[in-house]
Amino acid sequence: MKQMLNVALPKGRLGEKVYDMFEKAGYPCPSIKEVNRKLIFENENCSVRYFWVKPSDVAIYVERGAADIGVAGKDILLEYEPDIYELLDLNIGKCNMAVAAKKDFRDDNSKTLRVATKFSNIAAGYYLSKGRDIDIIHLNGSIEIAPILGLSDVIVDIVETGTTLKENDLKVIKIIAPISARFIANKASYKFKFNEIEALVKNLAQQTTED
């Protein structure tokens, strides 16, 4: 008998895309498509339970074992460094973690660089590897405004198409890491639900290469 798999999915378009992949892989749960405010959906026949959670929280649910598996952006994994297995790159939700600044920006090495970001850990790690002295300004959204208002010299943020940057007269200076959605698993769940998780990984990997 299959063991119940608890799956944390990121709320939003990416999560819906991921659900379709899981459905194809033999874990359907039709009630998830109903329009309502429910957050947990279960299909006992297929031994699966889905939760919709905030994308940045998926890794926490998985690391703490509330979910056995989940799908999280690489940005979240780099930022929080959860103790999990990263079993597959789903090759969807692709974008870049990048440093961006005003078009006329020139780095002045004699001064501390002011960096505005939602991703303090990634920014700190990147500049530490460069030996650059920085001041991190942690913001929770609309990061692009920071250099325009003179709050920061640069920003470290996710860049998808670059349209927002362009419209705000900013440009990418450096790509720190490519980002995409990753299939992650709780370390203990992986031991005790090995067959279910491995079969799912194989199926998803196949779907990823087919696309």
Added chain:
Amino acid sequence: MTGNFPLKQNEKIIFSLRSLFDSYGYSMYKMSKFEEYDLYSKNKEFLVSDGVIAFTDTNGKLMALKPDVTLSIVKNTASSKEAIQKLYYNENVYRVSKSSRNFKEIMQIGLECIGKIDSFSVFEVLTLALKSLAEVSSRYVLDVSNLDILTETLDFLAIPKENRAEVLHCIGEKNLHRLTELCSQLNVEDKKTEVLRQLVLINGNPDNAFEKLNILLKGIVSENILKEFENIISSLDDRKSVKIDFSVVDDINYYNGIVFKGFIEGAPNSVLSGGCYDTLMKKMKRSDRAIGFAVYLDMLEYLNVLPEKYDVDAVITYDENTSLEFLKKTADALREKESVLLLNGEPVGIRYKKLIKIKNGEVSDIETNA
């Protein structure tokens, strides 16, 4: 007391592990709560978490509340290549919790084997690790890896020293996509990368794993390392609970050879962790060898233990007109069989099976909840 007063889950486990270690002749090692700070500043990476609670002692020396037990045991035991010391401990350690970023007191129980370590000592420690897990839960897995095998495989791939930490990190996450990408950036031949990928993919019972390993690593890893590893694991009685899994990658600056992590169903992360740490011994200017493990009792709080339905079996409430002698006699008689709480007022916020009200020197009412 003659009643049946159950121990808490953690207390039960501590008792059973202590008697397990005693039965193998390991002796209890009791140590002071404090250690010189210097010991930790020299071996920072060995510690599980950053941050040590430090204070200045009355003589001006900088001291620390222990964040780790192994370093103190190594420091305080005599070096011997001819003899072996088998010790166990049950101590509180003080570490920074990753989630709250605050210091936490964590009860740890574990054992260390120091001195002339041979295959049998490693086998015995693995046996005790398995038995310890069995004491904690009926469903458990011991993941065992071998850092010497990993190191020799990375040598075969000619991975430069400065990139090894990242490669090992990918192995620890079973992150094959990044591992492949990284090897390609380091110009490792695809054929060699595939050997490493296959090694990371090994996850299963020891018999199948060794069959694969012997074919995969022929001519890549020293035969004696593979043979000794196989010999130790296949001699374990409980090897059905063992999985060979190379994602157990402790810091190679301290650990070497066999390393392992134990998981139980219901706890989100490993509850037991250990391995050979000859490299740490060398760093501490010791030429003898060592192996040990610790059980993290804080992880056991995740286990589904049903909460107690009652705080106490019986509550006796009394008034000022009741004599001491009558109260004592009534309570003692009940205590023969159950737990009794005496209160000179109403029992507020207490869950009880039975409430006995004594007024003016006699039992006036009995309420039962059971």
